Each structure stands twice: as C-alpha cells, then as structure tokens.
Amino acid sequence: MRxxxxxxxxxxxxxxxxxxxxxxxxxxxxxxxxxVELQLNAVNLALVAFSRLHNGLDGQVLAFFSMxxxxxxxxxxxxxxxxxxxxxxxxxxxxxxxxxx
Amino acid sequence: xxxxxxxxxxxxxISVASAIGMLLMRNAVHAALFLIVxxxxxxxxxxxxxxxxxxxxxxxxxxxxxxxxFLFVIMLLGVDRGDDLRERLVGQRPLAIVLGIGFVAEIxxxxxxxxxxxxxxxxxxxxxxxxxxAQALAAxxxxxxxxxxxxxxxxxxxxxxxxxxxxxxKARAVTQAELEAxxxxxx
Numbered sequence: 001m002r003x004x005x006x007x008x009x010x011x012x013x014x015x016x017x018x019x020x021x022x023x024x025x026x027x028x029x030x031x032x033x034x035x036v037e038l039q040l041n042a043v044n045l046a047l048v049a050f051s052r053l054h055n056g057l058d059g060q061v062l063a064f065f066s067m068x069x070x071x072x073x074x075x076x077x078x079x080x081x082x083x084x085x086x087x088x089x090x091x092x093x094x095x096x097x098x099x100x101x
Numbered sequence: 102x103x104x105x106x107x108x109x110x111x112x113x114x115i116s117v118a119s120a121i122g123m124l125l126m127r128n129a130v131h132a133a134l135f136l137i138v139x140x141x142x143x144x145x146x147x148x149x150x151x152x153x154x155x156x157x158x159x160x161x162x163x164x165x166x167x168x169x170x171f172l173f174v175i176m177l178l179g180v181d182r183g184d185d186l187r188e189r190l191v192g193q194r195p196l197a198i199v200l201g202i203g204f205v206a207e208i209x210x211x212x213x214x215x216x217x218x219x220x221x222x223x224x225x226x227x228x229x230x231x232x233x234x235a236q237a238l239a240a241x242x243x244x245x246x247x248x249x250x251x252x253x254x255x256x257x258x259x260x261x262x263x264x265x266x267x268x269x270x271k272a273r274a275v276t277q278a279e280l281e282a283x284x285x286x287x288x
Contacts, residue, residue, distance in 0.1 A: 001149065002103040006218045008146065011113050013208030015139075017201040018120040024197035030129050030175060034136050037167065038120055041143050044155075052150045052222045055229055057241045060152050064238070065246075067155075067162055068253050072260035074167050078174045079267035085178050086270075094189055 001052075008049035015042035029081050029091040033074075040070050105149040116142035129175045133168060140164040151226050154235045 015038060022035025044063040051059025085091050119138040126132040144159040212218065230237050242250055 001105050001151070001222050003106050003109045003149065003221075004219050005222055006212045006216060006220060007109065007113070008150065009212045009216070010205075010209055011116070011146075013205050013212075014117055015120055017204040017208075018117070018124060020204065021197045021201040022124045024200070025124065025194050028129060030171070030178070031123075031132055034123065034132060034171065037163075038123070038136065038139065041140065041163065044159075045143055045146055048147055048150050048152050048155060051152070052226060053216065053220070055223055055226055057229060057238055058245075060155055060238060061241050061246055063152075063155055064158065064242070065249060065253060067158060069256065071162060071167060072256050074170055075260045075264045076267070078170055079264040082174060082177065083267050091178060 005049050005053045009046055012042045012046040012049065015039075015045070027092050027094055029084070029093050032093065033077055033081065037070065037074070040066065108145065108149050112142045112145050116146075130172065133171050133175060136171075137164050137168050140168070150222075151230060152234060154238050 019035045019037075019039035019042060022038065023032050026032050026035065044066055047059045047063040047066070049059075051057060051063075081091055084096065088095060116139050119135045119142065123132045123135040123139065126135060140159060140163045144156045144164070147153075147156040147159055
C-alpha cells in the first residue's frame with residue numbers, strides 16, 4: 001500500500017470538522033444527529049488507519065466496538081427525537097427552550 | 102501510480118463533497134442520501150486499509166441498518182417541512198466555519214509532528230491478517246476483548262428496551278364518564 005497513512009488521518013480530520021460544523025449550524029435535531037454520525041465515522045477511519053500503521057488489529061476491534069455503540073446510540077437517540085416530536089410537534093432544537101430563563 | 106493511491110484520490114473528494122452536500126441540503130431526505138454516499142466511501146477506505154471485515158460491517162450496519170432507521174424516522178416525522186435556516190445567534194455560522202478550518206489545520210500540524218506526512222504503512226500486514234481478516238479479528242476479539250464484547254451485548258439489550266419504552270404511547274386511563282358514554286353507544 002503506497003498511500004501515506006497521514007492522508008487518511010487528515011481526511012478523517014476534515015470529515016470530523018465538517019460534522020462539527022453540522023452540529024453547530026443545523027437546527028433540525030435529525031440533521032444534527034446525522035452530523036454526529038459523520039463524526040463517529042471519521043474517528044473510525046482514523047482508528048483503522050492507525051491500526052494499519054501499527055501493524056495490529058486492536059484499532060480495527062475498537063472501530064468495530066464503536067460501530068456497535070453507534071448502533072445502540074442511534075436507536076435511543078431516534079426514539080428520543082420521536083418522543084420530543086410527539087410532545088412538542090417539532091424537532092427544531094431552537095424551539096426546545098423549556099429551560100430558558 | 103499504485104492502485105490504492107488512485108482509489109484514495111478518487112474517493113477522498115467524493116467523501117468530502119458528500120459531507121459538504123449533507124450540510125447544505127435543506128431537505129432531510131437529501132441529506133440522508135448524501136450521508137449514505139459518504140458511508141460507502143468510508144467502506145472503500147477500509148478496503149484499501151486491509152480491513153475487509155469492517156468494509157462489510159460498514160455497509161451492512163451503517164449504510165444499511167442505521168440509515169434505514171434514519172430515513173424511517175424522517176418519513177415518520179414528515180419530509181415536507183424544510184429546515185429553518187435563519188440564524189438566531191449572530192455570527193454563529195461564520196464562527197463555526199472558522200473553528201472547523203482551525204481544527205483541520207490543527208490535525209495537519211499534529212499529524213505532521215506525530216507520524217510525518219509521508220510515512221507509508223509498514224509491510225507485513227498480511228501476516229497479521231492470517232488466515233484471513235475476519236478470523237484474525239475474531240481471535241483478537243474473543244481472546245483479548247472478551248469482557249468488553251459481553252458488556253456490549255448488555256448495552257444492546259438496554260438500548261432495545263429503552264427504544265421500546267421511549268417509543269410507546271402512554272395508555273391514558275379511561276374516565277368513568279367516557280366508560281358510560283361508550284356503554285351508551287354500545288347499548
């Protein structure tokens with residue numbers, strides 16, 4: 001394999017920062033959640049790249065665990081979004097201001 | 102130019118473009134479709150990083166299961182309403198973009214200091230992947246990481262129960278007046 005490992009790591013950083021911008025900018029809770037998924041995937045890419053760099057499988061195992069945890073997180077998060085939608089009729093995070101002074 | 106380099110430079114711009122497309126789409130379904138493109142690109146990167154098992158898992162779990170769940174919820178909540186893109190905090194959007202660019206610059210500097218920008222992957226990963234990637238991964242998973250693996254199964258059960266509890270509609274107690282009204286209709 002002739003691609004430098006650094007290019008994977010930098011690509012993962014770019015994708016992570018795009019996900020961060022999505023979390024900060026978007027108002028729809030579903031789109032914020034998708035941006036979080038993008039961040040999780042970016043970190044997985046870095047894990048697999050470092051696993052290749054260090055000639056071990058631990059990074060791949062960790063990426064596998066993070067996928068399982070992400071699946072559980074998506075299930076609970078989407079259930080919460082649906083519950084919020086039933087209660088308030090919107091998924092706009094700016095409308096969820098019940099605790100604002 | 103070696104093949105994996107070509108594949109990387111074909112799919113890296115696609116993955117970045119699809120991530121940017123996801124950020125810019127007003128419609129949640131379009132954003133989800135861009136995210137699926139991005140997940141497929143990441144699966145290809147796993148393939149050229151010699152992780153074919155994660156390639157399959159990425160497509161099955163992320164592009165398959167998780168995105169179907171997302172699309173299901175988007176359909177459930179209604180797709181006709183676009184996102185409200187008005188800025189409520191002044192300067193939030195430019196600040197977020199500046200922060201993002203700063204983060205990328207930081208990653209580049211840290212990568213350069215840590216592993217060097219031109220370091221190639223060492224040879225000999227074929228020996229690590231003996232007899233095959235899935236078998237080698239299973240050996241590590243069930244020998245060194247057995248306890249975390251079992252904990253994950255508990256996590257999945259808890260998540261399934263939590264989703265059911267959160268998703269159910271609260272059954273409201275029927276009042277005496279409603280009961281009499283119903284009996285009046287039936288009689």
